[in-house]
Amino acid sequence: MTYLPFARHAGAAGLAALLMGAAPVALFAETPADTLVIAEAIDDIVSLDPGEAYEFSGLDLINNTYDGLVEINPTTLEMEPGLAESWSVGEDGMTYTFKMKAGITFSSGNPVTADAAAWSLQRAVKINKTPAFILNQFGWSAENVDSMITASGDTLTLKVDKPYAPTFLYNCLTAGVASILDAEVVKTHDVDGDMGGVWLNSNSAGSGAYTLKSFKPNEGYILEMRPGYWRGDAKLAKIFMMHVPEAATERLQLEKGDIDIARTLTPVELEGMAANADVKIQKDVGGQVYYLSFNQKNENYKNAKFLDAMRWAVDYQGMADTIMKGTVIPHQSFLPKGYLGALDDLPYSLDIEKAKALLAESGIAAPTVKLSVRNSADRMDVAQSIQNTFGQAGITVELDVGEGADQLKAYRARLHDATLQTWGPDYPDPNTNSSTFAENPDNSDEANNTGYLAWRNAYDPGAMTAESQAAVLERDPAKRVAMYAALQMKHRETSPFIVMFQQARNTGVRATVQNFYTGGAVDAAAYWLVTK
Amino acid sequence: MADTDLNDAAPSRAGRLAKQVGGTVFTLLITFIGLLAVPFFISRVVPTDPVMSILGARATQAQIDATRTALGLDRPMWEQFGIYVWNALQGDLGTSIRTKAPVIDEIARYFPATLELSTIATIIGMLVGVPAGILAATKPGSLFDQVVRLVGLMGYSMPVFWLGLMGLLIFYGQLGWVGGPGRLDAAYDMMMQFEVEAYTGMILIDTALNGRWDIFQNALSHIILPAALLGYLSMAYISRMTRSFMMNELGQEYITTARVKGMPEVRVIWVHALKNVMVPLITVVALSYSFLLEGAVLTETIFAWPGLGRYITDALLVADMPAVLGGTIVVGAVYIGINMFSDLLYRLVDPRAK
Numbered sequence: 113m114t115y116l117p118f119a120r121h122a123g124a125a126g127l128a129a130l131l132m133g134a135a136p137v138a139l140f141a142e143t144p145a146d147t148l149v150i151a152e153a154i155d156d157i158v159s160l161d162p163g164e165a166y167e168f169s170g171l172d173l174i175n176n177t178y179d180g181l182v183e184i185n186p187t188t189l190e191m192e193p194g195l196a197e198s199w200s201v202g203e204d205g206m207t208y209t210f211k212m213k214a215g216i217t218f219s220s221g222n223p224v225t226a227d228a229a230a231w232s233l234q235r236a237v238k239i240n241k242t243p244a245f246i247l248n249q250f251g252w253s254a255e256n257v258d259s260m261i262t263a264s265g266d267t268l269t270l271k272v273d274k275p276y277a278p279t280f281l282y283n284c285l286t287a288g289v290a291s292i293l294d295a296e297v298v299k300t301h302d303v304d305g306d307m308g309g310v311w312l313n314s315n316s317a318g319s320g321a322y323t324l325k326s327f328k329p330n331e332g333y334i335l336e337m338r339p340g341y342w343r344g345d346a347k348l349a350k351i352f353m354m355h356v357p358e359a360a361t362e363r364l365q366l367e368k369g370d371i372d373i374a375r376t377l378t379p380v381e382l383e384g385m386a387a388n389a390d391v392k393i394q395k396d397v398g399g400q401v402y403y404l405s406f407n408q409k410n411e412n413y414k415n416a417k418f419l420d421a422m423r424w425a426v427d428y429q430g431m432a433d434t435i436m437k438g439t440v441i442p443h444q445s446f447l448p449k450g451y452l453g454a455l456d457d458l459p460y461s462l463d464i465e466k467a468k469a470l471l472a473e474s475g476i477a478a479p480t481v482k483l484s485v486r487n488s489a490d491r492m493d494v495a496q497s498i499q500n501t502f503g504q505a506g507i508t509v510e511l512d513v514g515e516g517a518d519q520l521k522a523y524r525a526r527l528h529d530a531t532l533q534t535w536g537p538d539y540p541d542p543n544t545n546s547s548t549f550a551e552n553p554d555n556s557d558e559a560n561n562t563g564y565l566a567w568r569n570a571y572d573p574g575a576m577t578a579e580s581q582a583a584v585l586e587r588d589p590a591k592r593v594a595m596y597a598a599l600q601m602k603h604r605e606t607s608p609f610i611v612m613f614q615q616a617r618n619t620g621v622r623a624t625v626q627n628f629y630t631g632g633a634v635d636a637a638a639y640w641l642v643t644k
Numbered sequence: 645m646a647d648t649d650l651n652d653a654a655p656s657r658a659g660r661l662a663k664q665v666g667g668t669v670f671t672l673l674i675t676f677i678g679l680l681a682v683p684f685f686i687s688r689v690v691p692t693d694p695v696m697s698i699l700g701a702r703a704t705q706a707q708i709d710a711t712r713t714a715l716g717l718d719r720p721m722w723e724q725f726g727i728y729v730w731n732a733l734q735g736d737l738g739t740s741i742r743t744k745a746p747v748i749d750e751i752a753r754y755f756p757a758t759l760e761l762s763t764i765a766t767i768i769g770m771l772v773g774v775p776a777g778i779l780a781a782t783k784p785g786s787l788f789d790q791v792v793r794l795v796g797l798m799g800y801s802m803p804v805f806w807l808g809l810m811g812l813l814i815f816y817g818q819l820g821w822v823g824g825p826g827r828l829d830a831a832y833d834m835m836m837q838f839e840v841e842a843y844t845g846m847i848l849i850d851t852a853l854n855g856r857w858d859i860f861q862n863a864l865s866h867i868i869l870p871a872a873l874l875g876y877l878s879m880a881y882i883s884r885m886t887r888s889f890m891m892n893e894l895g896q897e898y899i900t901t902a903r904v905k906g907m908p909e910v911r912v913i914w915v916h917a918l919k920n921v922m923v924p925l926i927t928v929v930a931l932s933y934s935f936l937l938e939g940a941v942l943t944e945t946i947f948a949w950p951g952l953g954r955y956i957t958d959a960l961l962v963a964d965m966p967a968v969l970g971g972t973i974v975v976g977a978v979y980i981g982i983n984m985f986s987d988l989l990y991r992l993v994d995p996r997a998k
Contacts, residue, residue, distance in 0.1 A: 149830040151948075155958055158742060240707065313744055326837055328753065329743035330958060331950045334834060352830040356948045360809055361825045364817045370824045 142369055146349040148625075148642050151356040151365055152375035155330050161312035162232075162291035164241035168636070171288045175636035176335060176351070178291035178318030179342075181210055181229060181268070182282045184540070186629040186638035189450060191282060195224050195292050195319065196268070199282075205275025205587055210268040218294035219316070219323045219338045226263035231295040233261050233270075235307050243289035246539045250281065277586050279452060283541035286635065293317050321346040321640035330355050335639070346640035347627075366391055366620050372644055373628060374620040379437030382618055390623050395438070398615035399448045399633035400536045401545075402440060404498070406481070406608040407528055408570040413608045417474035422481075423460045423610055425467040425505040427497055432613060435493040443614035445600040446549040450633035452589075453542045453596030459604070467505035480508040482529035486516035494612075495532055524562040526570055534615075535565065540634040542596045543584045550576045550603050571608050672980065679976040680732060680969070684725055687965040694741050694963040715741070732973065738966035742959065747970035750955065755974060756845030757827060758944075758951035761871055762936035768875025769882050770929055776879070777886025778921075781894060782913055792883055799880025804873070808946040811869050823866035825948035832862040870947040874940055878932040885928045886921065893917040922993045930986040938975040 143149040154169040162174050183194030196210040216224040237247050237257040251273025252260050260271045272281065284290065293308075294317040301311035308317075316324035321343065322335035335351035354371065356362050362374040363381040367388055374381075385391050404426075406413035413419065428442040447454040471479075481502065485495040492513065499509040512529075522528050537544040550573050552566035553559075561567035573580075576599060583595040604611065617630055627641040695711045712718050716727065731738065737747040780789040815822045823829060827847055828836055836847060840854050848867070851860040893899065894917055902912045941953040952971055959967035 143829075144831045144834075147830060147834070159744065240710075242707070245704070310744065328950070329740075329745065329750070330955070331753075332833075334837070350834070352834065354826055354830070354948065355950075356825060358825075358946050358948070361812065361946055361948060364812055365824050368817060368820075368824060370829060 143352075143372055144350075145644075147352050148348045148350070148373065148639060148644065149352045149354065149371045150373040150375060151354045151362045151371045152373075153357045154332070154353060154355045155357065157329065159241070159309075159313060160316070160324065160327060161239075161241075161309050162288050162293065162318075163236040163239050163307075163312075164243070164309065165288055166241075166243045171636040172631075173324070173333060173335070173353075174288045174291060174318075175320070175631065176322045176639045177316040177320040177324055178288075178293070179320055180285055180287075180290045180292060182285045184286050184631070184635040186631065186635065186641060187627075189632050189634055191286065194286075195229065201278050201587075205278075206272050208270040208272070208278070208281060210270070212266045212268065213342070214266065216319055216342045217340065218297070218319050220294050220297050222294050222296050224292060224319050226266055226268040228295040229268050229292045230261050230263035232293040233290060234258060235293070235298075236289050239307055239309060243287065246284050246287050246289050249284065250276065275585060275587065277584055277589070277592050279589050279592060280541050280543055280584050283452065284539050287539045288636070291318060294319075322351060325350075337640075341640065343640070347643045348639070351639050363620070366622065369622065372622050372625050377618055377620050379439055381620070382438065385620060391620055392623055394619040394621055394628065394630075396617050396619075396630055397441065397449050397633050398617045398630075399450070400534050400615035401443060401446065401448055401611050402494070402532070402534050402613040402615075403446075404483075404530060404532055404610040404612065405565065405569045406530045407526060407568075408572075408608055409526060410529055412476055412479055413530075413569075415474050415476060416606065417470050418476050418479065419606075419608060421467045421470035421474060421505060422502065422507065423604075424463045424470065425498075425502050425507065426460070426610060426612060427462040427501050428458065428460065428612055430462065431494055431497050435497060436490060436613065438618060439490075439616055440613035441616050442612065444611050445604055446545045446609070446611055447542050447596060447600060448537065448545070448614045448633045451537070451540070451542050451545070453593040453600075455597055455600045462501060464501070464504045467507075471506050478506070478508065480510060482510045482512055484512045484514065484519045484522065484528045484531040486519050486532075487513050488516070491532060498532075523568055526557070526568055537633070543580075546580045546583060546596060546599060549607070549609060550580045550599055552577060565609070566607075569608050573603070573607065576602060675976070675980060676973075677729070679973055680729055681725065683969050683972045684728060684965075685721070687963075687968060688721055688724070690963070694965060728969070737970035737973065740959070740967045741964045742962055742967070747966050750967065751952070751970055751974050753845065754950055754952045754955045754971075757949060758937055758940070758953065760846040760848060761867060761949060761951060762874065762933060762940065764867060764871040765874035765936055766878055766929065766933045768872060769878030769932060772875070773879035773882030774886050774925065777883040778890050778913065778918065780883070781887045781890030782909075784891065789887075792887070796880040796884045799877050804877065805942045805946060807876075808870070808873055808943055811873055812946065815869055822869045823862060825866075825946070827866055827949065828859065828862055829866075832859045835859055870943055870949060874936055874943055878936060881932050882925075882928055886925060889921045889924050890917060893920050896920075919993070923990055926986045926989050926993070930982050934979045934982045937978055938971075 152169065156167040157170040158167055159165045160170055160173060162178055165171055165174055180194045181196040183192055184190070185192045193213070195213055195216060197213040199208060199210045201208050210229070212224065212226045212229065218224060233247065234257045237244055237252045238254045240254060262269050270281070297317045298308035298312065301308045303310050314324070314327050319342065321337065321341040323338050325334040325336040327333040332352070332354045334353070337346040337349045339345055356365065356376070359376050359378045359381050362371070362376055363385060365371045366374040367385065367390065369390070382393055385393070406419070408414050428444070432440050432442050442458055443449060444458050444460055445455040449456055483495055483498065485491050495511050499511060502509045519528070519531065523531050523533065535545070535548070548563065548565045550566065552561065552564050552571060552573055554561060555567060555570060555572045559567065566573050579595065579599055583592055583599065586592040586595055603609065614633075619628065619630060621628055622644065625642060625644045627643060629638045629641065631637050694715065695708055695717065716724055728738070735748060737751070739745065740747050740750060743750065776792045780792040783789055812825070816824050826833070835856070836851070836859055840850055840856055840859065842850050843853055844850055847863040848860060851857070851863060899912060899917060902916055903909075938953050938956065940951060941957045943949070944951040944954040952975065956968055956971035959971065
């Protein structure tokens with residue numbers, strides 16, 4: 113037994129080493145009082161250039177470092193003046209004049225001017241990155257934008273190619289791509305004509321409540337408060353964002369008090385934390401909608417009674433409560449809650465008898481639906497619930513399970529029979545969803561209009577295409593709202609789409625954290641109002 | 645052993661050395677070209693399109709074409725490979741498609757985090773695994789042996805994902821003995837970024853060099869759990885291998901001779917037998933070390949550790965090929981480095997290998 117003393121020593125030494133490292137930690141569990149520590153999966157960030165960023169995490173950052181001419185109030189989610197004090201539209205509906213607010217400065221100290229605003233919008237159009245289409249809808253292109261967007265004194269003039277609904281332009285101006293940049297600063301960082309693109313990936317040059325202090329992709333970022341923010345100084349001096357890809361890890365950190373906000377929680381964590389008084393769950397909605405759609409290349413899906421039968425054979429509320437566990441709310445129209453003109457009513461519910469009767473009326477005997485589903489757990493659960501309730505109504509559902517990317521490819525090529533999908537709006541105006549769900553200018557295979565969900569389902573919405581196009585030109589906001597309401601009703605009653613849910617957001621925050629707003633369906637998160 | 649004809653003139657010492665060096669350089673060159681070529685061509689034949697992953701589903705054809713040209717993807721594949729090798733030789737591993745930062749800079753950020761973690765893990769694995777294996781081998785079938793084997797088996801078979809979460813739950817969540825995920829607490833992370841001169845990117849070393857023991861302690865409390873977890877996995881492997889090497893060695897005649905001569909058992913085991921076990925053990929430790937350098941993806945994910953394994957995996961998922969290639973090359977180079985280092989160690993411990 114001569115070796116035992118050695119083992120004992122080694123064990124004791126090991127334990128001592130562990131304790132030496134561990135002992136002081138308990139003292140530092142809390143986050144710094146002037147810093148908001150957020151954990152989130154932020155690996156979606158592609159760019160921090162407002163002209164290029166088009167992902168949720170990047171837009172959250174930009175919302176706190178830049179402002180637009182028109183802003184969305186984070187607490188009410190209503191539109192309000194941003195860097196522009198007032199605006200008006202000319203008689204012809206094609207010329208907009210924005211009067212800039214006086215006395216606002218960028219974080220560099222430079223004044224926010226109409227010139228800077230014009231340059232910023234021109235820049236976004238000229239660099240033509242992914243979100244540029246939001247601005248290009250108004251007839252702007254790299255060639256004409258210098259004459260369409262002009263500045264003079266404190267006035268910015270925007271000319272558009274058609275008399276659009278003014279709300280359409282204002283809504284689009286709240287998007288991240290329309291952020292106003294400190295032109296003088298950005299111009300000095302031009303590399304090979306990128307108009308500062310590379311520099312903006314690790315620096316901010318806006319008028320927002322915070323400035324970007326450090327950014328490490330897939331690791332995190334730090335924002336620092338700037339004094340003199342026009343909406344009132346940020347309450348907390350620093351924002352510390354930490355990339356935490358694993359939800360269970362985030363939950364531990366939140367319960368431990370090492371972070372203040374956890375943004376990537378799943379239903380499992382939410383359930384587990386329900387009893388913890390140190391933590392609260394903040395609920396609101398996101399913009400994504402979940403829908404079923406049916407390819408009308410299959411004649412069955414042109415049968416109105418059959419489509420109706422399926423609408424009554426979906427367990428909307430049951431799925432939202434049990435399978436999705438609060439990550440969605442039932443929602444049955446193509447505009448998400450929070451959007452101009454969105455319909456929140458729920459005309460359909462699970463009614464097997466009604467579905468059976470409608471199926472009998474349809475004259476389709478023993479139909480089979482081949483439903484394409486991506487191979488993730490929650491989608492599979494939803495698909496199986498549909499399989500079950502459709503089955504009760506006499507409709508056989510065969511599940512075709514595959515990779516998300518493969519299924520999307522087949523969907524875009526109109527090769528599916530039926531599919532379970534989600535759609536996220538591209539910008540905060542109803543036209544973003546209306547134009548894709550309810551418009552299809554050319555239903556031929558050759559048109560290859562994959563951007564239109566209606567086309568992907570070989571669905572010709574008939575008069576709705578024109579009605580949706582008219583809604584984007586309607587200058588009376590009240591009339592515009594009514595037009596979208598009518599469109600959504602017609603769409604949900606006649607189209608081969610069954611919108612089922614809208615995304616719900618669950619944010620875990622420490623009990624002391626107040627006033628964190630995620631931006632709902634229409635905007636990005638606001639950090640500057642948060643206290644703790 | 646190759647017989648040498650005594651009549652042949654033995655090659656001069658310098659000639660032999662030159663031949664050896666030449667051979668090594670040639671092998672290195674071939675290995676590196678292979679290292680560059682295999683992932684490069686695989687990356688070009690997989691169906692994932694990097695352009696689509698940058699631009700998203702809404703991009704217009706003009707945007708797609710412009711990006712394709714900017715990335716050089718419209719050129720012939722051989723030309724692309726040639727350009728890549730030429731740039732790599734000059735230390736330019738390209739620009740990450742996703743983050744638009746130079747790959748070499750990103751690796752310089754991620755690699756030290758991994759190196760720090762896997763070095764500590766390997767030290768833990770070695771310090772525990774080698775003695776445990778040796779002790780188990782001296783009393784095969786004993787309770788100690790059974791325990792070592794069981795613990796080793798658990799290290800092999802339990803999913804690291806589960807172990808990591810359990811470890812966090814117990815030692816961080818419940819007991820509060822160790823720091824949580826990430827390399828530092830938020831407060832220390834900010835100090836580290838703005839107040840500490842970073843020489844190596846390894847926080848423990850940088851803070852020690854700067855005399856910032858407060859940050860050092862916090863970093864240590866964060867690294868100890870993932871390092872212990874990875875150390876456990878490597879310990880499982882090392883202890884099993886040590887045990888079997890040792891068993892083999894203890895059955896040799898020279899051991900019997902030593903024992904018959906009345907040599908103390910401690911000396912027989914820890915001096916005579918251990919010396920001979922060292923050579924294969926070096927290989928085992930080196931292999932386990934190099935495995936940790938790129939194979940710790942799951943641990944890095946759970947512990948929010950910004951390491952190289954996770955960097956390569958994340959990049960792979962979005963078809964960010966410059967990043968994948970760059971990471972692969974670094975990992976490959978480290979493999980080669982560790983191998984050469986263990987070769988060197990052989991020569992030190994085994995005179996016959998000279």
